[in-house]
Amino acid sequence: MTGDPGSPWPGKRDVVALGRAGEGWAAIVLAGSAPGTRWDLDAGAWASWVAEVERGGGPRWVCADAKATAALLLGEGVRLARCYDLRLAHDILARSVPGGPVSGPAPRPRADTPGALFELDAEGPDPGDAVEVARAWERQQRALAGAANADRLRLLLAAESAGALVAADMEAAGLPWDRAHHERILDAELGAADASGMPARMAQRARDVRRALGREALVLDSPGQVLAALQAAGVPVRSTSRGELVEHDHPAIPPLLAYKKLARLHTANGREWLAAWAPAGRFRPEYVPAGVVTGRWASSGGGALQIPRLLRPAVRADPGWRIVAADVAQLEPRVLAAMARDEAMASAARGADLYAGLVARGVAATRAEAKVAMLGALYGATSGDAGRLVPRLRRTFGRAMHVVDAAARAGERGEQVATWLGRTSPDPGAAWRALQDEAAAEGAPEAVRDAARRAAREQGRFTRNFVVQGTAAEWALAWLADLRIRLAQIPPVDPDRAGTGSGPAFSRVPHIAFFLHDEVILHVPAERADAAARAVRDAAEAAGRLLFGAFPLDFPLDLAVREDAAKE
Structure with a gap:
């Protein structure tokens, strides 16, 4: 590790670029106590250095891709408190500030998609070169300085960047998932698989449809074949969508609707999904902060934003832990x-x-x-x-x-x-x-x-x-950011109460395990559940004040503390 020995390590008032430098890493102070101060960090020691800086009251880290950088640190048990995500900021500024921070179209904020800001390794995400991180931040600050609504944009960029850290947290910790309970739900809904691999109840509904339409060779997974068969049977449909099918009265319609529902469960959340996305008692999807142009999140794998209500009981806390689930009414x-x-x-x-x-x-x-x-x-x-x-x-x-x-x-x-x-x-x-x-x-x-x-x-x-x-979406990001800070202030439980499946950074502390537009799910030690529930409510109130000041509006929550995430 090299740096100015007379300079203190970065503190809360500092803004620090963090990125690659050759085979190792570098941290460069961009604003604050000693701009220009640089530390060159060995690849094997950078995480422990960041951890030590964080313990002393960390700076705002500027990262090319905060989610990717945070993920590397979380693997070492190190969490960043604050950051500035250049990718997400670029996407906002390129549209919201005349001229934008750099030329060319804004890259989508995907951790696995190369953008215009940095040259990335084709094999996967790279945290970016530290010097390029510093230069990009300076360009963005110049663009912000010329914006008419600079204060609001700065708040948006801070909230968006905090969202990147939340996404990294959730992917690292995972959502606790009970495989056995999931399999019992599949057995109850689908039945055992036949020789072809099709679940028994799906197969029976398929036979019912074919019989009603007089088409024994009909392939129900072919919309074209099903549409032609329905029309030949005198059903005047133009598609096989549920909304249109329910408008017609024919013996084939009820079993067809039942088949489609079972087929969705089987293909989207069946045993193959369970093996791929929820191994070892955790569901770890790939979140894409601001994956939608409005700022809403998306997911690029695992169907995180489409968990069926039927499977919510499979979201089950570890022994001695609890699920704290909250969603906002009419956000x-x-x-x-x-x-x-x-x-x-x-x-x-x-x-x-x-x-x-x-x-x-x-x-x-x-x-x-x-x-x-x-x-x-x-x-x-x-x-x-x-x-x-x-x-x-x-x-x-x-x-x-x-x-x-x-x-x-x-x-x-x-x-x-x-x-x-x-x-x-x-x-x-x-x-x-x-x-x-x-x-x-x-x-x-x-x-x-x-x-x-x-x-x-x-x-x-x-x-x-x-x-x-x-x-x-901005309110929800403010809610998440404030909640993440409040949860970090709740003391950890003793090691014998750890939830080991949540990884080194989250095994002893309450943490956000899932987020969907207006809903959060926390995984918390049972003795910290009340404090975590208060944090959820307090963060919702704080988010409203942050965005809308003293305007007399509340954001009531449907909040429950239980062992699973089933919705009653």
């Missing part, structure tokens, strides 16, 4: 109320079910109708019950509706819109603009004009939802 409508400063809508939601509040204010006759009305407002529905009810929302909650209506009109004009903290929507693209120009030309065919109007409405629906869904 997106609440966020809309806060963005619009619509006190009437906030009042309808305060301390209660928002949809019930809409019923009490005469917007809808039932809770189900109220939900349809709100979804129509968020997604731009103009027909059916939503089309009938949305005008009532405009009369009752004018400020909130103005926000989404204005975003929709901007999208229809081809303009970009931004979330509360400044994430900007993508441009509709050259093809979209060419179609609009063609339709605006004198003498344009009516078919072209119709196509342009449809494209404009579709873009308007996208921007309408973008501002709300994106801001909800």
Whole structure:
């Protein structure tokens, strides 16, 4: 290890680039106590050095890919408290700041996808060269300095970067998964496999469908064959989607729907999935922070965002540990109320079910109708019950509706819109603009004009939802970031209470094990469950204050402490 022997190690006030340097690593102070100070670290000692710096009150580490760097450290039992993720920041700044931090399109924030910022090893993610990390950070800071909404963008970048650390934490710790319980669910739902490998109940439903359609050789996994067979039997369907099938009365429909449901379970979460993604009592999917343009997360393996409700009981805490599960009630409508400063809508939601509040204010006759009305407002529905009810929302909650209506009109004009903290929507693209120009030309065919109007409405629906869904994602990131800090302050349990399957960094402490849009699942020692539950609630309140100040809006949680994650 080399460095200026007279310089103290980085502290909380410092911003420090962390990246590769030859065969080892380097840390370079970018801002704070002694800018320019550099430490060159041996490959075998860098993790212990970072751990020692963290124990003294670590800096904000600047990483090319914080999730990749954090994953390497977590393998050594070392956690980063704070970071700045250059990849995720670049994706935001390239759209949200005129000119962006670097030229060219923004790379998608994927840990396994090479981007324009750094040359990466084709075999997998690389933390980046330390000098290039420092230069990229400087470019981004110059871009931020020229942004009109720099303070909000800085908050967004901090929250986004914290999300990268949470994703690394969750992949390292895993979600506790009871293989035996999962297999019992599969046995109960699917039955034992026959000689062909198909589960018995699937095979029986397949036979029922073939018999009802008179097609003994019908391949049920071929949508084309099934569609042709249904049409030949007089069922006027245009697809095999569930939404269309349920509209028709034919003896083949019930067993076909049952087969499709069982087939999804068998292929998406059957025994092959169990062996691949939940070995050794932990489900470890691959999370992609900001994998969706609105800032929502995605997953690139394991189907983390699509765990069926049926399998939730298989999420089971280790002996002596507990699951703390929490999700936010009606997050997106609440966020809309806060963005619009619509006190009437906030009042309808305060301390209660928002949809019930809409019923009490005469917007809808039932809770189900109220939900349809709100979804129509968020997604731009103009027909059916939503089309009938949305005008009532405009009369009752004018400020909130103005926000989404204005975003929709901007999208229809081809303009970009931004979330509360400044994430900007993508441009509709050259093809979209060419179609609009063609339709605006004198003498344009009516078919072209119709196509342009449809494209404009579709873009308007996208921007309408973008501002709300994106801001909800920002609230959720703030929630995660604050919660991660609060959990780190809860003392670890004794070694004999460790949950060894969670890895060296998480075996004795409460930790976030799963996140999905508006829901978190923690895995916590039983004696720390109450403290962890308080942390979840306190973090939700803090996230609301951080984004929306003193605006009188709450974010109530459905929170449970139990041995599994089953939803009642």
